[in-house]
Amino acid sequence: MKTDIDPRSLIGRKAFDRNGNKIGTIDEVYLDDATGAPEWAAIRTGLFSRDAFVPLEPSEVIEGALWVPFERALIKDAPDFGVGRHLSPEQELQLYHHYGLDVTSPPPPPDRDFGHLAGSDEA
Numbered sequence: 001m002k003t004d005i006d007p008r009s010l011i012g013r014k015a016f017d018r019n020g021n022k023i024g025t026i027d028e029v030y031l032d033d034a035t036g037a038p039e040w041a042a043i044r045t046g047l048f049s050r051d052a053f054v055p056l057e058p059s060e061v062i063e064g065a066l067w068v069p070f071e072r073a074l075i076k077d078a079p080d081f082g083v084g085r086h087l088s089p090e091q092e093l094q095l096y097h098h099y100g101l102d103v104t105s106p107p108p109p110p111d112r113d114f115g116h117l118a119g120s121d122e123a
Contacts, residue, residue, distance in 0.1 A: 007031065007038035007056075014065045015043045015054070017072040026066060027051050028083050040095065041066060042083045045076055051083045052076055053095050070099060 007029040015023040023043050028051070030040040041059070042051040043066075052075050059068045068075060079094045081087060087095075096103040 010038070010041060010061070010066060013061075015041070016065055016067050017075060018067075018069045019071065021072045023052070023054075023068065023072055023075055029056070030087055033089075040087065040092075043075070050080050052078045053081065053087075054078070055095070055099055055101060074099070 010026050010029050013026050015026055017023055024045040025043065026041050027044045028042040029038050030042070030053075031037065032039040038056050040053050041056055042053055045052050054066075054068045054070070054075055056066075059066055061067070078098050079091070081091050093103060
């Protein structure tokens with residue numbers, strides 16, 4: 001997100017698409033597991049409809065509302081994972097692909113040889 005706004009203050013704000021069409025109201029904000037930074041917003045798209053996940057980067061908060069740089073139809077067609085649950089890395093990857101965003105893979109974990117801790121020849 002291009003602002004340092006507290007993610008908790010996003011709850012209840014209105015959200016608009018790139019053309020200024022109202023998408024809905026932000027229900028929840030999801031944080032990145034590794035960094036704790038706000039990554040996704042779940043937007044209630046209507047009274048009886050589901051929530052749609054939108055990326056907070058490259059979205060912007062302007063005059064108290066979240067402006068998402070995608071068209072409303074694309075947002076409403078985003079994969080539905082339900083709200084109130086943790087987004088798995090696979091679900092996040094699906095969302096990144098849906099929005100056509102660049103996904104950089106995290107570096108692989110370092111190779112660690114724990115053989116010396118149990119059953120090794122080292123003394």
